[in-house]
Amino acid sequence: MAPLSHYLAVSAILFVIGTAGVLFRRNAIIVFMCVELMLNAVNLTLIAFSQFLGDQTGQILVFFVMTVAAAEAAVGLAIVIALFRNRQTVDIAKVNILKW
Amino acid sequence: MSIFDILFYLFAAAIVLSAAFVSLSRNIVHAAFSLLFTFLGIAGVYVLLSADFIAVSQILIYVGGILVLIVFGVMLTNRVTNIDIRAAIRSRIPAFIICAGLLALLIAFITQAHWIRYDEEPWKKTPWGKNAVEQVTKPLQGSVREVIDQQGSQGTAAEIGKLLMSDYMLPFELLSIVLLVALIGAAMIARQEAVQKKRPLSPSLPTEVSQ
Amino acid sequence: MPPSSVPDLSSVARLVQAYSAYSLNGFVPEVILVGGFLIAILLDVFTRRAKSKSISIYFAIVVLAMAGIASAFQWQPFVAGQPWKPGHLIFPYSQTLFIPMVHESVLERGYAMAVVDNFSVFFKLLISVAGIFMLLMSLASQELRERSRRLGEYSSLIIGMCVGLYLMPASLDLTMMYISLELVSIAGYILAGFSRDTEHGAEAALKYIMFGALSSGLMIYGFSLFYGLTGTTNIIAIREVLALNPATHTGANFYILWIATILALVGMGYKISAVPFHFWTPDVYEGAPTPVTAFLSVASKAAGFGLLIRFLIFVFPEGTKTAAPVLDWQTALAIGSIVTMTFGNLAALLQTNVRRILAYSSIAHAGYMMAALVVGKADGTVAIMIYLATYLFMQIGVFYAVMLIANKIGSEEIDDYRGLMTRTPLVSSAMVIFLLSLTGIPLTAGFIGKFYLLAAVLTPDAATHSLPWLWLAVGVIVNSVISLYYYLRVAAAMFLKRPLRDMALERAGQTAPPLPAIQFGVPVSALLLALIVPILVLGVYFQPLVDFASGVVRFFNFDNIRY
Numbered sequence: 060m061a062p063l064s065h066y067l068a069v070s071a072i073l074f075v076i077g078t079a080g081v082l083f084r085r086n087a088i089i090v091f092m093c094v095e096l097m098l099n100a101v102n103l104t105l106i107a108f109s110q111f112l113g114d115q116t117g118q119i120l121v122f123f124v125m126t127v128a129a130a131e132a133a134v135g136l137a138i139v140i141a142l143f144r145n146r147q148t149v150d151i152a153k154v155n156i157l158k159w
Numbered sequence: 160m161s162i163f164d165i166l167f168y169l170f171a172a173a174i175v176l177s178a179a180f181v182s183l184s185r186n187i188v189h190a191a192f193s194l195l196f197t198f199l200g201i202a203g204v205y206v207l208l209s210a211d212f213i214a215v216s217q218i219l220i221y222v223g224g225i226l227v228l229i230v231f232g233v234m235l236t237n238r239v240t241n242i243d244i245r246a247a248i249r250s251r252i253p254a255f256i257i258c259a260g261l262l263a264l265l266i267a268f269i270t271q272a273h274w275i276r277y278d279e280e281p282w283k284k285t286p287w288g289k290n291a292v293e294q295v296t297k298p299l300q301g302s303v304r305e306v307i308d309q310q311g312s313q314g315t316a317a318e319i320g321k322l323l324m325s326d327y328m329l330p331f332e333l334l335s336i337v338l339l340v341a342l343i344g345a346a347m348i349a350r351q352e353a354v355q356k357k358r359p360l361s362p363s364l365p366t367e368v369s370q
Numbered sequence: 371m372p373p374s375s376v377p378d379l380s381s382v383a384r385l386v387q388a389y390s391a392y393s394l395n396g397f398v399p400e401v402i403l404v405g406g407f408l409i410a411i412l413l414d415v416f417t418r419r420a421k422s423k424s425i426s427i428y429f430a431i432v433v434l435a436m437a438g439i440a441s442a443f444q445w446q447p448f449v450a451g452q453p454w455k456p457g458h459l460i461f462p463y464s465q466t467l468f469i470p471m472v473h474e475s476v477l478e479r480g481y482a483m484a485v486v487d488n489f490s491v492f493f494k495l496l497i498s499v500a501g502i503f504m505l506l507m508s509l510a511s512q513e514l515r516e517r518s519r520r521l522g523e524y525s526s527l528i529i530g531m532c533v534g535l536y537l538m539p540a541s542l543d544l545t546m547m548y549i550s551l552e553l554v555s556i557a558g559y560i561l562a563g564f565s566r567d568t569e570h571g572a573e574a575a576l577k578y579i580m581f582g583a584l585s586s587g588l589m590i591y592g593f594s595l596f597y598g599l600t601g602t603t604n605i606i607a608i609r610e611v612l613a614l615n616p617a618t619h620t621g622a623n624f625y626i627l628w629i630a631t632i633l634a635l636v637g638m639g640y641k642i643s644a645v646p647f648h649f650w651t652p653d654v655y656e657g658a659p660t661p662v663t664a665f666l667s668v669a670s671k672a673a674g675f676g677l678l679i680r681f682l683i684f685v686f687p688e689g690t691k692t693a694a695p696v697l698d699w700q701t702a703l704a705i706g707s708i709v710t711m712t713f714g715n716l717a718a719l720l721q722t723n724v725r726r727i728l729a730y731s732s733i734a735h736a737g738y739m740m741a742a743l744v745v746g747k748a749d750g751t752v753a754i755m756i757y758l759a760t761y762l763f764m765q766i767g768v769f770y771a772v773m774l775i776a777n778k779i780g781s782e783e784i785d786d787y788r789g790l791m792t793r794t795p796l797v798s799s800a801m802v803i804f805l806l807s808l809t810g811i812p813l814t815a816g817f818i819g820k821f822y823l824l825a826a827v828l829t830p831d832a833a834t835h836s837l838p839w840l841w842l843a844v845g846v847i848v849n850s851v852i853s854l855y856y857y858l859r860v861a862a863a864m865f866l867k868r869p870l871r872d873m874a875l876e877r878a879g880q881t882a883p884p885l886p887a888i889q890f891g892v893p894v895s896a897l898l899l900a901l902i903v904p905i906l907v908l909g910v911y912f913q914p915l916v917d918f919a920s921g922v923v924r925f926f927n928f929d930n931i932r933y
Contacts, residue, residue, distance in 0.1 A: 071265045072175050072266075075265065080181065084182070092194050095194065096197065098590070100591070102201070114601060115318045120593075120603065122319065123327075123330060124548075126337070130552075131552070134348070137344070138572060140236065271622035333533070333550065336407070339407075340553065348560060
């Protein structure tokens with residue numbers, strides 16, 4: 060069986076890819092996809108720990124993260140659609156009436 | 160190298176490549192389909208980690224729920240054809256440097272770190288470990304794979320169900336509130352308000368329903 | 371143990387205690403809120419006319435008041451000489467951590483999901499009061515009245531958000547922390563986008579959810595690293611493993627612990643809008659309906675601080691520094707605090723919109739409170755709680771005044787505030803009192819908050835008799851002086867400056883007829899007075915508040931936190 064560190068490395072790579080996407084992409088829907096990548100990386104880490112520790116707590120946490128991710132995605136996409144109705148764009152850089 | 164290891168590295172490659180494609184792709188529809196392969200690859204790794212229930216949930220929730228939702232989002236916001244659906248990346252080079260640095264740091268520490276294991280001495284020193292390790296975890300001696308080889312997989316669903324109904328009951332119930340709030344909120348934010356002013360298109364439909 | 375026919379009474383008592391922890395005892399306020407949440411949804415279905423929708427706001431006020439009263443009953447008075455009693459644990463572990471159900475350490479040490487102690491009761495009361503004021507404020511809001519068809523959803527979402535806010539400072543488990551924080555966040559995203567038909571509203575909600583999703587993703591990754599390091603998600607158990615097992619915090623693990631702590635603090639720093647995670651604050655404060663802004667800036671921030679205190683002081687307590695890893699989070703937090711308050715104040719200087727000024731000033735206030743958090747221990751915690759209690763009235767008050775003015779003149783620009791004193795003396799003088807209190811001028815509640823905060827930061831080190839955080843206190847004072855400038859700028863515009871229209875007319879050689887006076891109804895003025903009175907009273911008679919806050923902290927037993 061592959062060692063724990065390999066599982067963690069895969070999830071770290073996935074996490075950084077997701078974070079990079081959230082930080083540097085402009086399309087709101089792609090940003091939400093990248094958030095899902097981040098949460099999947101978290102889940103992978105938790106499952107790996109949980110199995111190598113022989114403790115089921117990690118799996119419960121994964122279950123919760125999944126549900127929260129679904130709720131967040133639903134609300135996020137609803138907001139994107141509401142914004143699209145007003146502005147006809149999903150580009151974050153064009154969403155700039157409110158400055159920094 | 161067993162067949163399981165080869166499968167793991169195959170899945171890992173699929174996950175990383177398709178995730179990178181999601182993050183870099185210029186076409187949002189391609190990104191959404193690439194996300195499908197990431198989700199499936201992760202489900203495969205869960206199976207290899209003998210987390211059967213979570214693997215099934217992964218496919219049901221992520222692929223069946225979230226991905227479908229995202230595809231709907233793509234479709235609804237691309238209704239107007241004159242909008243360019245190509246999404247540019249803001250600043251390539253600094254983004255790449257920051258992420259590479261972060262990744263190197265994380266991997267360096269994560270691979271060297273000592274993660275706690277059930278059978279190690281300091282773990283037994285903890286208040287719950289003292290009397291518990293030998294009593295409760297006797298059937299759990301050895302790595303997960305060894306345990307499964309010895310007694311066959313029991314599946315994790317029963318264990319997760321027990322935990323959800325006992326220790327994790329409070330977060331579990333709270334989660335239902337989270338979902339209800341998200342449901343009401345998403346409906347409130349996304350529904351068309353214009354109906355309020357116009358008459359409903361079909362006279363048989365009352366206003367409330369056509370919202 | 372000799373066999374005996376007499377049952378062991380202590381074990382029976384323990385069993386009863388353990389089972390009562392699973393009952394709804396100690397969970398009454400949350401049950402009231404959840405029930406109210408469900409009824410509010412039904413109520414929305416049955417009230418069809420837009421005019422009768424505001425009944426749901428009255429209903430929400432009743433629910434929050436009941437929940438607040440129920441949580442006041444959970445207060446455990448401190449009796450001198452009696453042994454320290456832990457809070458009432460909710461949902462202790464039975465299955466995980468390999469502990470048998472009635473293992474004594476479960477109840478003694480706090481291996482539970484959540485706890486009802488005076489600390490959480492304090493925050494519950496604070497949140498209820500903030501929620502009631504916010505709902506009363508909503509009744510007067512023009513912005514909400516224009517969207518009265520959605521008021522049913524609005525008030526039910528606020529009740530739902532309060533469930534999360536109640537549980538955030540009560541959580542003892544990373545799972546619980548994550549979910550209650552997410553409940554607050556998700557309800558917050560929706561409420562921020564309530565006026566989504568305006569461009570500002572939807573945009574504010576989008577920015578809020580993007581930064582929120584990012585920071586909660588980072589936070590849960592940090593939590594997963596904690597789980598990998600210690601094998602548990604309970605914050606007290608995490609501390610014990612860290613203390614007992616040097617392998618978890620030496621070598622590479624030390625850096626992992628740092629990364630995990632910083633990532634966990636990202637999510638909490640986002641809730642209190644500390645500086646690197648503040649990007650959403652100005653936009654959301656400007657784009658959300660004003661009552662929601664006031665609520666987010668008070669209740670959400672208070673609960674965030676409750677969570678932060680619980681997390682930092684329980685995982686890395688001062689008292690066990692010898693055994694626990696010497697993770698120097700205090701210096702890191704002190705730097706974060708200075709950066710937060712300085713950035714907030716300097717950015718506020720550049721703004722012309724009053725709501726954005728207040729948004730940046732709320733970032734600065736988060737910085738002040740972080741300074742007290744650096745000190746940790748009893749003094750710092752008491753100072754934060756006093757600060758939050760005074761901050762509640764002045765922050766809600768100032769947003770209420772801004773909302774009342776915006777209802778009438780339709781603007782939040784500082785130039786449009788010129789000459790308001792002659793037009794509406796009551797609201798203008800109230801606004802000035804709130805602004806002076808936010809600055810921390812003596813005889814206002816804000817001064818008491820700042821005073822206790824500085825006293826906590828300037829506590830001499832017991833061993834060396836030096837002042838370790840002198841530079842932090844200097845930073846707080848300098849920043850308060852900077853903040854005086856922009857607060858007084860708003861006040862001066864209202865009191866001293868003449869309206870731009872009059873000046874233009876005068877230059878053209880015409881005499882300007884005075885701008886019409888602005889009238890407000892009795893209930894509106896009464897609410898304004900209800901916010902001013904606590905500020906003035908707490909400014910001179912603050913002892914009860916201080917006693918109350920120190921009564922909370924006495925239960926913490928900082929030398930040896932064991933629940």
